[in-house]
Amino acid sequence: xxxxxxxxxxxxxxxxxxxxxxxxxxxxxxxxxxxxxxxxxxxxxxxxxxxxxxxxxxxxxxxxxxxxxxxxxxxxxxxxxxxxxxxxxxxxxxxxxxxxxxxxxxxxxxxxxxxxxxxxxxxxxxxxxxxxxxxxxxxxxxxxxxxxxxxxxxxxxxxxxxxxxxxxxxxxxxxxxxxxxxxxxxxxxxxxxxxxxxxxxxxxxxxxxxxxxxxxxxxxxxxxxxxxxxxxxxxxxxxxxxxxxxxxxxxxxxxxxxxxxxxxxxxxxxxxxxxxxxxxxxxxxxxxxxxxxxxxxxxxxxxxxxxxxxxxxxxxxxxxxxxxxx
Amino acid sequence: xxxxxxxxxxxxxxxxxxxxxxxxxxxxxxxxxxxxxxxxxxxxxxxxxxxxxxxxxxxxxxxxxxxxxxxxxxxxxxxxxxxxxxxxxxxxxxxxxxxxxxxxxxxxxxxxxxxxxxxxxxxxxxxxxxxxxxxxxxxxxxxxxxxxxxxxxxxxxxxxxxxxxxxxxxxxxxxxxxxxxxxxxxxxxxxxxxxxxxxxxxxxxxxxxxxxxxxxxxxxxxxxxxxxxxxxxxxxxxxxxxxxxxxxxxxxxxxxxxxxxxxxxxxxxxxxxxxxxxxxxxxxxxxxxxxxxxxxxxxxxxxxxxx
Numbered sequence: 001x002x003x004x005x006x007x008x009x010x011x012x013x014x015x016x017x018x019x020x021x022x023x024x025x026x027x028x029x030x031x032x033x034x035x036x037x038x039x040x041x042x043x044x045x046x047x048x049x050x051x052x053x054x055x056x057x058x059x060x061x062x063x064x065x066x067x068x069x070x071x072x073x074x075x076x077x078x079x080x081x082x083x084x085x086x087x088x089x090x091x092x093x094x095x096x097x098x099x100x101x102x103x104x105x106x107x108x109x110x111x112x113x114x115x116x117x118x119x120x121x122x123x124x125x126x127x128x129x130x131x132x133x134x135x136x137x138x139x140x141x142x143x144x145x146x147x148x149x150x151x152x153x154x155x156x157x158x159x160x161x162x163x164x165x166x167x168x169x170x171x172x173x174x175x176x177x178x179x180x181x182x183x184x185x186x187x188x189x190x191x192x193x194x195x196x197x198x199x200x201x202x203x204x205x206x207x208x209x210x211x212x213x214x215x216x217x218x219x220x221x222x223x224x225x226x227x228x229x230x231x232x233x234x235x236x237x238x239x240x241x242x243x244x245x246x247x248x249x250x251x252x253x254x255x256x257x258x259x260x261x262x263x264x265x266x267x268x269x270x271x272x273x274x275x276x277x278x279x280x281x282x283x284x285x286x287x288x289x290x291x292x293x294x295x296x297x298x299x300x301x302x303x304x305x306x307x308x309x310x311x312x313x314x315x316x317x318x319x320x321x322x323x324x325x326x
Numbered sequence: 327x328x329x330x331x332x333x334x335x336x337x338x339x340x341x342x343x344x345x346x347x348x349x350x351x352x353x354x355x356x357x358x359x360x361x362x363x364x365x366x367x368x369x370x371x372x373x374x375x376x377x378x379x380x381x382x383x384x385x386x387x388x389x390x391x392x393x394x395x396x397x398x399x400x401x402x403x404x405x406x407x408x409x410x411x412x413x414x415x416x417x418x419x420x421x422x423x424x425x426x427x428x429x430x431x432x433x434x435x436x437x438x439x440x441x442x443x444x445x446x447x448x449x450x451x452x453x454x455x456x457x458x459x460x461x462x463x464x465x466x467x468x469x470x471x472x473x474x475x476x477x478x479x480x481x482x483x484x485x486x487x488x489x490x491x492x493x494x495x496x497x498x499x500x501x502x503x504x505x506x507x508x509x510x511x512x513x514x515x516x517x518x519x520x521x522x523x524x525x526x527x528x529x530x531x532x533x534x535x536x537x538x539x540x541x542x543x544x545x546x547x548x549x550x551x552x553x554x555x556x557x558x559x560x561x562x563x564x565x566x567x568x569x570x571x572x573x574x575x576x577x578x579x580x581x582x583x584x585x586x587x588x589x590x591x592x593x594x595x596x597x598x599x600x601x602x603x604x605x606x607x608x609x610x611x612x613x614x615x616x617x618x619x620x621x622x623x624x625x626x627x628x629x630x631x632x633x
Binding site: 034055056058060061063065066069070071072073074075076077078079081096097100101104105106107 | 405409411451452453459460461463464467470471472473474475476477478479481482484491495507508511512514515518519
């Protein structure tokens with residue numbers, strides 16, 4: 001196990017509270033950061049920034065297209081705007097603004113996609129965000145980042161602010177297990193090997209990283225030596241690491257709180273196809289919307305259980321043994 | 327800091343000097359027709375582009391670029407430059423023409439409009455063209471983007487100490503584009519924050535791609551709407567250069583509210599058979615049409631030269 005990973009996960013911590021605190025720290029470090037909200041600051045906890053720096057906080061109302069456009073104007077004036085609303089709204093309602101100004105116009109705007117994946121579980125599929133990564137990843141110039149826990153968020157948020165160009169990052173709504181120790185030092189664009197293994201590589205992002213590590217433990221008991229990679233940056237993807245894992249373990253599994261189409265699974269599949277074709281199993285939502293319910297239970301029902309990850313790894317290993325990528 | 331200090335070493339900022347004079351007004355009015363000829367040549371040569379909305383916005387853009395905007399074409403990224411958000415991006419042949427003649431890039435570049443490898447894209451783009459602030463073309467962005475710029479300017483202005491950039495933000499909108507909902511989202515935001523460093527000019531030519539604005543999606547009473555959204559409104563004849571210049575000056579004196587200048591214009595202004603006809607929104611002229619239009623526009627230029 002990598003040194004940065006806790007032997008036992010820490011007590012669950014609210015990702016929203018961690019985000020609010022991280023924003024305040026960022027505001028202290030940089031006076032060019034401006035935080036914008038589409039009237040959900042008490043949902044995503046960006047209100048903590050508003051309390052600390054009211055002169056650098058803007059609530060534009062329930063107007064997501066204006067949220068992005070106003071942020072574009074602020075970026076033109078040299079600010080580093082961090083726009084906040086639910087992840088699906090950036091990826092759908094405000095997408096034209098994102099494409100035209102952030103991507104084509106390369107406006108230096110950061111999009112904080114709250115309530116990502118299924119994490120706004122009880123509000124249901126209208127609020128779930130299971131296609132945002134695919135949509136954002138397809139846009140030229142857009143960087144896509146998915147922190148896994150509060151420690152990861154703390155390390156990555158200053159890098160997101162310092163990144164030259166647009167960034168979409170998505171955040172879980174709920175309490176999440178703390179995976180990393182304080183020594184964890186992620187770098188945008190670089191995947192991280194969290195656990196060594198020789199039989200198969202499990203590549204995960206976001207809250208799923210904890211489940212990937214648990215699945216690797218289960219697999220070890222069953223005699224399968226699984227490597228675990230955290231791919232917190234979907235774009236630019238660390239293709240070198242993907243190719244190395246393909247060569248060294250011969251089979252991969254991707255795990256994401258997202259559709260299996262176009263997100264982490266799509267990104268890794270593209271890299272493998274171009275560089276090192278090996279068997280790949282994609283764990284995620286099977287091209288479907290989910291439903292309302294408790295967070296953990298919906299994750300399990302829609303194919304994201306620890307057991308489902310372990311089973312996918314076994315399938316990948318089996319395909320490898322049968323030879324080729326077939 | 328006095329105006330003189332701010333402009334030290336920047337002789338191009340106000341090419342006609344700081345005040346309106348009758349000579350300047352006549353000169354700008356003539357140039358607006360010369361610029362229409364340039365646009366006509368560009369669209370005719372490439373057989374692609376938008377004439378109608380370029381002709382209606384000619385005096386508005388000429389007044390902004392050649393007098394009102396505090397800009398320095400030699401330093402397009404000057405932090406203190408006034409920002410212009412040209413939201414009706416399809417009419418960019420006129421924008422490019424004004425910018426070239428103001429010195430942002432060589433006038434020869436206009437011949438490459440919409441061509442492969444040109445710095446002049448079919449719709450404005452920030453990276454390729456010096457002086458363009460934001461891309462435009464998908465309609466409706468201008469008000470909210472401009473509001474963001476005005477907010478950034480105000481944040482800097484309120485900072486303690488000296489050396490922070492000071493500037494104002496101007497938006498040029500089409501009237502068809504105010505059909506878009508995000509225009510009104512942006513209008514609410516600008517009013518909420520009382521952005522009196524923000525001025526929009528509506529090129530109210532009354533015609534959009536498939537018909538009149540009254541038929542396609544009625545937006546009247548336009549002035550009342552903007553007033554109800556919390557904006558100060560000014561009405562002006564948009565082909566009267568003096569009127570446009572005076573309106574811009576008046577707008578800069580308004581406190582605690584953003585300003586909407588509703589400029590009544592004519593789509594296709596200056597060519598009899600193009601005026602008020604939606605078919606000239608995006609249609610290139612034939613050779614016969616080009617020659618007929620050129621003759622009318624050259625007549626207008628000659629008329630202003632004789633003033």
